[in-house]
Amino acid sequence: MIARRGVPLPALLALPLLPGCTGMQSSLDVGGPAAGELRLLIVSFTVICGIVWLLVVATLGWALLRRRPAGTGARTQRQLTWAVSLSVAATAIIVAGLTTLSFLATRSLGGGDGEIEVVAVGQQWWWQFLYPREGFQTANELHIPVGRTVRIRLESADVIHSFWVPSLSGKMDMIPGRTTALTLKAERPGVYRGQCAEFCGLQHSHMGFTVIAEDDVSYRKWLTGQAQPARPAATEEIRAGQAVFLAKPCAACHTIRGTTAVGTAGPDLTHIGSRRSIAAGLLETTRGTLAAWTADPQTLKPGTTMPLVPLTSIELRQVAVYLESLK
Structure with missing residues (x-):
């Protein structure tokens, strides 16, 4: 039974996040090149930080368990100096390396040129997708052709939203009065889940959409159908x-x-x-x-x-x- 002022928890849990969507909403389930670079970044950060943590714990354990020397001679001082210097150098190299990896990965998210352009407008709480070249718009469902770069021009009609399709690309904010952009490219057909990634009000969690990547023939057929007016009433x-x-x-x-x-x-x-x-x-x-x-x-x-x-x-x-x- 649905309550007057909202849906009870069991009913909410029974609702699928995006009905009909077969894809995972995960940055590790890669469907495009930009998402692949982000997955590499995530794995690199996890592995490197894990190794650093293990080294720190091992060093701490060795320091606690070793027998303390009777004094601190010149040799011991030199050893400590070398240890600290190497640690500082290793830290600088690791930070510089991770910063470079992050820069290279996020650079691929930029709104460069694309073979196709779609305008995405974030609204409280739904998504408007406009296809300027074809002259029509749709809602909450974005179709793209496989293997072609699509430039998404991002706008907001009210508050700050964030466009995010984890399996295809990173997220990009949509700011009122300002146009941002990112590119999508799907390497395989499928239905990918998208979500607003910036808290935008009461129904932020119910602001999802689907990206349907299909072969060129199916995509062109969809475009042709969507450009037509509504069919006449048949009954x-x-x-x-x-x-x-x-x-x-x-x-x-x-x-x-x-x-x-x-x-x-x-x-x-x-x-x-x-x-x-x-x-x-x-x-x-x-x-x-x-x-x-x-x-x-x-x-x-x-x-x-x-x-x-x-x-x-x-x-x-x-x-x-x-x-x-x-x-």
């Missing part, structure tokens, strides 16, 4: 749902290309039925979840800016059928 129930959607405040906040709904406050819903999840990865896209979200978004995601729209049970079913048909 009487779908037409009724469309009429309800356009008559209610839904059309003032959302866009459905090919209809009179041209709102910009919420996600573009032109092809919402083809997306893997809704509410930024909170729920799998089904007729039931579409109805539940439309009926009471504040219970599922407290603090979301989507208002409660009064609908009868018949209207709710019709709207859910209509949204599911938008593929």
Whole structure:
């Protein structure tokens, strides 16, 4: 049972982080060259720091267990001087080496040129992805072709967010009034999980997205489909749902290309039925979840800016059928 002011812990634990996502959200599960450099950096830091820790513990143990000398002669002083000097030199070399590795790894995250450019806009609490060349936008689902460099231009509509796909690249902050960028390149097809990595408000943890890397043919097919307006209503129930959607405040906040709904406050819903999840990865896209979200978004995601729209049970079913048909 869902409580009025929020979802109880067992229900929250039962919700998948990103429904339909098969990839791991881990920097060690590498799917791209930038993530590979970051994994090397993580492994290098772990191994080197582990060796240093072992040497320090071994030295400490030797100092505690050895027999103390009767005096501190010149020879002992020279030995101590050499030991301290070597330790200082080793520390400087290790710090310089790790700093260089860190610089080389993070340099690959920069927003250089890419074969494709996508604009990612962080919102409280969902992701807007715009494809300027093709002239359409989508929400919470980023498609990229395998083996090609994609430049992601990062913007924020409200507060500081952070764009992070651990298996493909490092994270980059999205700052209001400032444009940043990073590049993504997937070396193998798959579905990769992304997440906002900067605390941005009440529903920060429910601000996820998916990156779908696919072969060039599938990617071009997806682009062609997404650029099309919404398909015409095919049944009487779908037409009724469309009429309800356009008559209610839904059309003032959302866009459905090919209809009179041209709102910009919420996600573009032109092809919402083809997306893997809704509410930024909170729920799998089904007729039931579409109805539940439309009926009471504040219970599922407290603090979301989507208002409660009064609908009868018949209207709710019709709207859910209509949204599911938008593929």
